[in-house]
Amino acid sequence: MSAPGFLHSVLTQPLQPSQCARRPWVTLTYAQSLDARIAGAGGKQLILSGKESMLMTHWMRTMHDGILVGIGTALNDNPQLNTRHVPNNTSLPAPRPIILDPYLRLPPTCKLLTNYAARTGRRPWIFCSPSAPPAQRTLLEKAGAVLFDIPTVLNGNGLDIQAMLDVLHEKGIKSLMVEGGQRVISSFYAARDTEGRPIVDALIVTVAPTLVGAAGVGVALDGAEKTLTLKHLRTEIMGKDTVVACQVVADA
Numbered sequence: 633m634s635a636p637g638f639l640h641s642v643l644t645q646p647l648q649p650s651q652c653a654r655r656p657w658v659t660l661t662y663a664q665s666l667d668a669r670i671a672g673a674g675g676k677q678l679i680l681s682g683k684e685s686m687l688m689t690h691w692m693r694t695m696h697d698g699i700l701v702g703i704g705t706a707l708n709d710n711p712q713l714n715t716r717h718v719p720n721n722t723s724l725p726a727p728r729p730i731i732l733d734p735y736l737r738l739p740p741t742c743k744l745l746t747n748y749a750a751r752t753g754r755r756p757w758i759f760c761s762p763s764a765p766p767a768q769r770t771l772l773e774k775a776g777a778v779l780f781d782i783p784t785v786l787n788g789n790g791l792d793i794q795a796m797l798d799v800l801h802e803k804g805i806k807s808l809m810v811e812g813g814q815r816v817i818s819s820f821y822a823a824r825d826t827e828g829r830p831i832v833d834a835l836i837v838t839v840a841p842t843l844v845g846a847a848g849v850g851v852a853l854d855g856a857e858k859t860l861t862l863k864h865l866r867t868e869i870m871g872k873d874t875v876v877a878c879q880v881v882a883d884a
């Protein structure tokens with residue numbers, strides 16, 4: 633068994649080779665309902681993807697060096713960010729789990745750290761603010777996390793994504809899969825590099841045939857001054873779900 637062929641074509645034709653020489657390739661991906669909700673009321677985790685698109689997502693993870701979520705998702709969903717649905721996954725590369733956690737709210741008992749301690753998961757990297765509490769730093773480092781201090785952005789919308797990508801590039805992460813949640817997705821839609829170009833290269837959205845309702849958590853693009861310009865590459869039917877894959881056009 634191997635990764636769905638369309639993933640190779642979507643993830644291996646960089647439209648922005650010059651940018652990718654200086655930062656990781658960034659794939660933004662998430663699952664949403666027909667009414668564009670990624671979680672239920674109050675952030676309740678929903679399993680929107682069916683087994684076929686879930687497997688596709690895990691294959692996609694094997695094709696990236698890093699997988700990133702925000703602390704909201706880490707606390708709410710306690711994810712493992714591994715490739716467990718892929719058959720014989722131990723022979724394939726697993727991405728580095730990466731968390732954006734300015735104030736180090738991640739508990740040392742989370743699955744990412746207990747899996748690392750049990751040698752069933754890779755060592756998580758946490759990006760935090762220089763003003764994160766020292767006691768929490770000690771706890772998380774003791775539990776195995778590697779911490780990176782980066783600046784927060786001036787408008788108070790979290791950590792500086794460009795600064796994080798610089799560190800990841802320096803550490804050899806050539807491709808990054810961003811899986812959520814809501815605030816992180818908005819930040820990646822809005823983020824631009826120092827020359828004003830988008831920092832997302834590919835967008836892969838799974839649409840599940842279900843409605844969540846107005847109380848659910850939706851994806852908001854309101855942080856972005858300009859929306860992204862997309863080049864549609866593929867639409868795939870996976871079981872009951874539709875997976876739409878686009879690349880971002882550099883001059884948006």
Ligand SMILES: NC(=O)c1ccc[n+]([C@@H]2O[C@H](COP(=O)([O-])OP(=O)(O)OC[C@H]3O[C@@H](n4cnc5c(N)ncnc54)[C@H](OP(=O)(O)O)[C@@H]3O)[C@@H](O)[C@H]2O)c1
Binds near residue numbers: 662664702708792813
């Ligand atoms: N359907 C899907 O595909 C999918 C995937 C993942 C998650 N989800 C859902 O998404 C929800 C969680 O979303 P969320 O918005 O609460 O949390 P989130 O986006 O996972 O994390 C947001 C937090 O990350 C930190 N952060 C640091 N730098 C940031 C930056 N530049 N931009 C944005 N955040 C930054 C902030 O922490 P501080 O608050 O500590 O400053 C922020 O509050 C859950 O309901 C989860 O189930 C759905």
